[in-house]
Amino acid sequence: MALLQISEPGMSAAPHQHKLAVGIDLGTTNSLVATIRSGMSTVLQDEHGHALLPSVVRYLPNGEIAVGHEALAQQSKDPVNTIASVKRLMGRSLQDIVDRAHIPYHFVAGDDTQSMLQIETRAGLKNPVEISAEILKALKVRAEKALGGELTGAVITVPAYFDDAQRQATKDAARLAGLHVLRLLNEPTAAAVAYGLDNASEGIFVIYDLGGGTFDISILRLSKGVFEVMATNGDSALGGDDFDHRIYCWILDQVRANTQQFNPLNEEDTRLLLTKARQAKEWLTDNHEAEIVCKLSNGHLVEATLSASTFVELTQHLVIKTLSPTRKAMRDAELSIEDIDGVVLVGGATRMPQIRHAVEEYFKQEPLTNLDPDKVVALGAAIQANVLAGNRSDDDLLLLDVTPLSLGLETMGGLVEKIIPRNSTLPIARAQEFTTFKDGQTAMSIHVVQGERELVSDCRSLARFELRGIPPMAAGGARIRVTFQIDADGLLSVSAREQTNGVEANVVVKPAYGLSEDAIMTMLQSSFSAAESDKQARALREAIVDAERLIDAIEVALAKDGALLSTEEQQAIKAELQALKTLCQGQDSHAIHQASEALNHATEAFAARRMDASVKQALAGQDLNTLDL
Amino acid sequence: MAITLTEVAAKRVEKFLANRGKGIGLRLGVKTTGCSGMAYTLEFVDEMHPEDSAFDSYGVKVIVDPKSLAYIDGTELDFTKEGLNEGFKFNNPNVKDECGCGESFTV
Numbered sequence: 150m151a152l153l154q155i156s157e158p159g160m161s162a163a164p165h166q167h168k169l170a171v172g173i174d175l176g177t178t179n180s181l182v183a184t185i186r187s188g189m190s191t192v193l194q195d196e197h198g199h200a201l202l203p204s205v206v207r208y209l210p211n212g213e214i215a216v217g218h219e220a221l222a223q224q225s226k227d228p229v230n231t232i233a234s235v236k237r238l239m240g241r242s243l244q245d246i247v248d249r250a251h252i253p254y255h256f257v258a259g260d261d262t263q264s265m266l267q268i269e270t271r272a273g274l275k276n277p278v279e280i281s282a283e284i285l286k287a288l289k290v291r292a293e294k295a296l297g298g299e300l301t302g303a304v305i306t307v308p309a310y311f312d313d314a315q316r317q318a319t320k321d322a323a324r325l326a327g328l329h330v331l332r333l334l335n336e337p338t339a340a341a342v343a344y345g346l347d348n349a350s351e352g353i354f355v356i357y358d359l360g361g362g363t364f365d366i367s368i369l370r371l372s373k374g375v376f377e378v379m380a381t382n383g384d385s386a387l388g389g390d391d392f393d394h395r396i397y398c399w400i401l402d403q404v405r406a407n408t409q410q411f412n413p414l415n416e417e418d419t420r421l422l423l424t425k426a427r428q429a430k431e432w433l434t435d436n437h438e439a440e441i442v443c444k445l446s447n448g449h450l451v452e453a454t455l456s457a458s459t460f461v462e463l464t465q466h467l468v469i470k471t472l473s474p475t476r477k478a479m480r481d482a483e484l485s486i487e488d489i490d491g492v493v494l495v496g497g498a499t500r501m502p503q504i505r506h507a508v509e510e511y512f513k514q515e516p517l518t519n520l521d522p523d524k525v526v527a528l529g530a531a532i533q534a535n536v537l538a539g540n541r542s543d544d545d546l547l548l549l550d551v552t553p554l555s556l557g558l559e560t561m562g563g564l565v566e567k568i569i570p571r572n573s574t575l576p577i578a579r580a581q582e583f584t585t586f587k588d589g590q591t592a593m594s595i596h597v598v599q600g601e602r603e604l605v606s607d608c609r610s611l612a613r614f615e616l617r618g619i620p621p622m623a624a625g626g627a628r629i630r631v632t633f634q635i636d637a638d639g640l641l642s643v644s645a646r647e648q649t650n651g652v653e654a655n656v657v658v659k660p661a662y663g664l665s666e667d668a669i670m671t672m673l674q675s676s677f678s679a680a681e682s683d684k685q686a687r688a689l690r691e692a693i694v695d696a697e698r699l700i701d702a703i704e705v706a707l708a709k710d711g712a713l714l715s716t717e718e719q720q721a722i723k724a725e726l727q728a729l730k731t732l733c734q735g736q737d738s739h740a741i742h743q744a745s746e747a748l749n750h751a752t753e754a755f756a757a758r759r760m761d762a763s764v765k766q767a768l769a770g771q772d773l774n775t776l777d778l
Numbered sequence: 779m780a781i782t783l784t785e786v787a788a789k790r791v792e793k794f795l796a797n798r799g800k801g802i803g804l805r806l807g808v809k810t811t812g813c814s815g816m817a818y819t820l821e822f823v824d825e826m827h828p829e830d831s832a833f834d835s836y837g838v839k840v841i842v843d844p845k846s847l848a849y850i851d852g853t854e855l856d857f858t859k860e861g862l863n864e865g866f867k868f869n870n871p872n873v874k875d876e877c878g879c880g881e882s883f884t885v
């Protein structure tokens with residue numbers, strides 16, 4: 150006998166037509182799956198009643214794959230074949246992973262430097278997409294058991310700062326796991342949806358997400374049913390684990406104070422004390438003091454009482470550390486505290502009272518906490534999945550996707566011209582006209598880049614293609630219309646068309662795995678912090694482009710009409726030319742400007758003489774009377 | 779005869795209604811579809827129709843249209859767990875045969 154759920158009025162599904170949709174929070178430390186049952190968003194538990202599935206995958210010697218608690222338990226015994234926090238590696242190439250030394254895995258570069266890294270395990274080479282797919286498969290199995298049927302689709306959440314490659318990698322992992330992705334949803338947006346904030350017509354919300362090992366702060370603006378990410382910031386190495394570690398250090402201090410000689414702890418004791426520290430932290434959420442009692446492997450008994458106030462003292466600097474990215478995000482979004490309509494707490498670590506107090510004090514309002522902070526993202530994703538699968542009748546929320554980063558192309562001098570700005574809602578098409586830089590130029594290279602910075606070298610390269618067959622014209626004569634288009638699935642296509650003769654070229658951009666150096670988050674942050682240096686860099690590149698155009702023009706003129714000048718005059722101009730060329734190698738935009746001016750000035754007489762000469766030539770042999778003056 | 783809920787089912791319905799934030803009760807019904815001819819429907823109710831019958835069970839208003847009532851009169855609605863799955867189950871005395879999946883039945 151099938152078990153039925155309550156539907157919305159008039160929305161009862163025919164037998165075997167139930168659209169089973171789930172929301173998946175694919176987290177760095179833990180993952181969850183949730184669904185809508187009888188109108189209520191619910192996290193699905195496994196056979197043992199666990200809602201959280203540790204995002205850990207272990208490749209066993211017998212060829213089997215363990216996921217979750219089972220894999221986590223064996224992590225320290227088999228570190229090379231037990232992959233944790235794979236989310237940090239999604240869509241990354243080997244060169245993107247800077248601190249490889251601290252990670253126990255055996256990394257192998259992809260086919261080329263741009264492609265995704267791989268990890269050598271006893272089951273062979275595995276890339277992060279395959280490893281994530283194992284986590285998703287485990288969640289899919291759990292969901293299908295709990296819902297009694299095959300899934301129609303899933304909404305999977307990703308951090309707001311995930312770029313194209315990371316999002317594509319997440320989608321690929323889902324496909325590999327046999328899941329149909331209804332949509333990728335930003336984690337902060339999912340949290341906002343879980344709290345029903347999307348039911349308001351508009352507002353500005355802060356999502357404070359302190360997980361096990363990462364801290365993310367996002368500021369969202371809701372307007373006309375669309376959540377826009379106004380700013381993101383965070384600390385990829387700050388989380389609940391750091392609070393555990395502070396207690397762990399405190400316990401060690403207590404032990405040292407009471408023991409004459411103290412031997413360094415072995416790995417087992419370290420793990421034991423860390424577990425005790427975590428339990429004490431969780432206990433202190435609702436209690437004034439925590440007893441820590443345990444026996445070390447050498448028989449030494451550890452006994453300590455940690456009071457809530459000591460815990461607060463020990464971890465105060467960690468709490469303060471979360472406020473600095475928060476302030477930065479507020480500044481980036483150009484908001485003041487009064488603009489914030491609501492604050493949502495996400496992540497298990499936000500259960501700590503000192504965190505709640507700090508957030509409340511900073512934002513001068515009580516944060517929303519009535520949903521389980523571990524589950525809130527998955528719950529929101531499930532709500533969205535239910536709507537997308539078509540289980541809701543009316544014109545319920547259909548969140549639109551936005552572009553996470555600006556898209557643009559390279560112009561002369563390595564500068565970025567943004568065509569589609571960050572946070573544009575999809576689908577979108579934008580066009581802009583460009584022209585040729587040199588006389589007689591018949592081809593144009595179009596380099597598509599993604600990022601917020603002013604220089605191409607600081608952004609991420611997505612694609613390159615060439616438009617050929619431009620009719621030869623004077624520089625600036627051709628009109629080339631470049632169109633950027635992103636469809637509803639987030640796929641970018643770029644086309645270029647010369648307006649006079651209609652030659653056309655285009656490219657469909659498939660995001661390559663592998664990001665330039667740092668995380669997209671750093672790219673975003675640096676676009677703000679580097680605004681001043683970017684401005685200077687832009688000024689320099691522009692000065693150089695102008696100077697080069699001038700040098701080009703004068704060299705052409707010298708080659709053609711050099712005879713009009715005396716040797717000394719030629720020497721003088723050539724000296725100025727050389728001086729400008731040298732300056733163009735340097736960094737001083739002001740000096741380049743001045744030298745360009747000087748060169749302009751030095752060639753004024755030459756230009757006048759060329760003009761005269763061409764007029765003379767035009768008039769030569771003409772009768773004054775026949776001239777049509 | 780009447781339609782009843784078990785106490786467990788009534789508590790669940792109350793919870794779901796509270797979570798939904800609106801609705802006056804629970805509608806049970808059948809529609810002619812499925813591999814064995816009839817299928818159960820279970821929906822939230824925002825408005826009652828004049829011809830509907832209403833029953834009270836543990837404080838929950840259970841609403842049935844007259845056509846459906848003929849097929850499900852005497853039914854007790856239960857809420858059960860089967861492994862990881864959980865949901866509502868019709869214990870309908872009128873059923874002669876149901877399809878393997880139990881989603882549809884004949885009387």
